[in-house]
Amino acid sequence: MCAAVYVLSTVTGYVLTSALLLKCPTLLHRKKRENFLSQHISHRGGDAVNLGTDMLELDCQLTKDEQVVVSHDSNLKRATGVNTQVCDMAYSELPPYLCKLGVTFQRECFCEGGEDKRIPLLRDVFEAFPNTPVNIDIKVNNDTLIKKVSELVVKYDREHLTVWGNASNEIVKKCYKENPRIPVLFSFPRVLQLLGLFYTGLLPFVPLKEQFLEIPMPSIITKLKDPNRLTKSQRFITWLADNLLMRKSLFEHLTARGIQVYIWVLNDDEDFQRAFDLGATGVMTDFPTRLKDFMDRNGISKLQ
Template identity: 85%
Template sequence: MCAAVYVLSTVTGYVLTSALLLKCPTLLHRRKRESFFSRHISHRGGAGENLENTMAAFQHAVDLGTDMLELDCHLTKDEQVVVSHDAHLRRSTGMNAYISDVTYAELPPYLCKLGVTFQRECYCEGGEDKRIPLLRDVFEAFPNTPVNIDIKVNNDTLIKKVSELVIKYDRENLTVWGNASNQIVKKCYKENPRIPVLFSFPRVLQLLGLFYTGLLPFIPLKEQFLEIPMPSIITKLKDPSRMTKSQRLLTWLADTLLMRKALFDHLTARGVQVYIWVLNDEEDFQRAFDLGATGVMTDFPTKLKDFIERNGIAKPQ
């Protein structure tokens, strides 16, 4: 009986302590310093309004007042850091080659019309700017705009060169980098721990495990950005009638586990920003902000800007 009472009191004490620290994490952890704060994030510069990852797209988003540009980086054969999503050039340019196999001078322009990945049956037709830019072009053009860099391949030289560019343009306090791959994120952090990193996919799974077991309030976190999809948008990207029952169940389960206000509130209280991607409908914007997400990543920066202004969604003071 005494042993049972002891176990019960111990468990109760742990649960209460965990609940307290979940609500008040700064009792145990120093809040991470936020050098910038992003509500409005333009995915690939706003792939639904301009050709993705072009200077025209980035300029349009910055002119609108976006808080952050999201982009992707690869390395050319002559070791130039270029801004492009795909490793292979077929989809974006029609050229049957990998970026890593051609020099920067040999890169063709983007096609006139590109599909918008996160909007079903949607295409963007570009203007005059179809050039694949260099990362340094973006840094030079927008010295005060935060940039979210997806390191697309596990390449030590790419990681080193991106870090060198960030340092050269004095952007360690205006940049976040990483990838879904834990290997890439570890290499980024090792190369330059002064540039904030995002949670890799394995670390997101670990984060959820810690959250649901009540251990998260006790564990330090090196990451400063949680960037996750809203699983429910899959029903907008695929025809729901063609989804199997297991696919629908998996989507519902992932959405239920990931989209948790208590988790987002705890992380933001610790100085970890939470970005939800890639949302292109107002109902999804609203849900993300209602759940406590710091910011929303979108292909349609004008639509998101109008939504934020119309609903008075301000940055916290």
């Protein structure tokens, strides 16, 4: 009887402590320093800087002559019409972008390109937007690419304006080792670990090196594909992932620890509203003007 009472009191104490620290994590952890706050994040959209976007999201690859270029795809067939790998060509040999490109996160939607069809260098972005935070996805597990991106960040004095990483935990570890002064994103395995810690009540007790959680809103799959073509198992997995990931208490705990939460890639008012209602720090979009209009109409600003 005494043993049962002891176990019950211990478990109760743990649960209450966990709940307290979930709400007030700074009782145990020092809040991470936030050099910038990004609510409006533009998914590969440099023109959005004129709109006042808080952050640009882009992807980096390495050319044959070791130039760091901004390109989502390793193979350029989709973007340029030429079936070639970025890493197999020198920068001067890269083909230009097509005049019209599909929008990945919007069904049956295309965007027109500008007059300059060149694939840009990362240094071009840094020079054009010296004061705009940039979110860099290291698309290839390449030590030279990681080193050169770090060198460019340092050269342009952007360690306080940059976050980098990838879904691969190996790449994130290499990024952190190369330059621990540049904040890193949660990799996919670390997101799974984060969720495990959250649902077991252990998260409030565990230190986190990452400063940015960047996750999809699983429910948007129904807007990317015909919902009638999704199988029952696909619909169930989407529902389960959405319910596990989209947790207001998780987002509030992380932001209280100075870890910003970004949700991607949202392109309509309904999803914008849901993300901010859940307590996400920011939203990543393919349509910067649409997101800005929504934020202006709803009074969403850094003064919140």
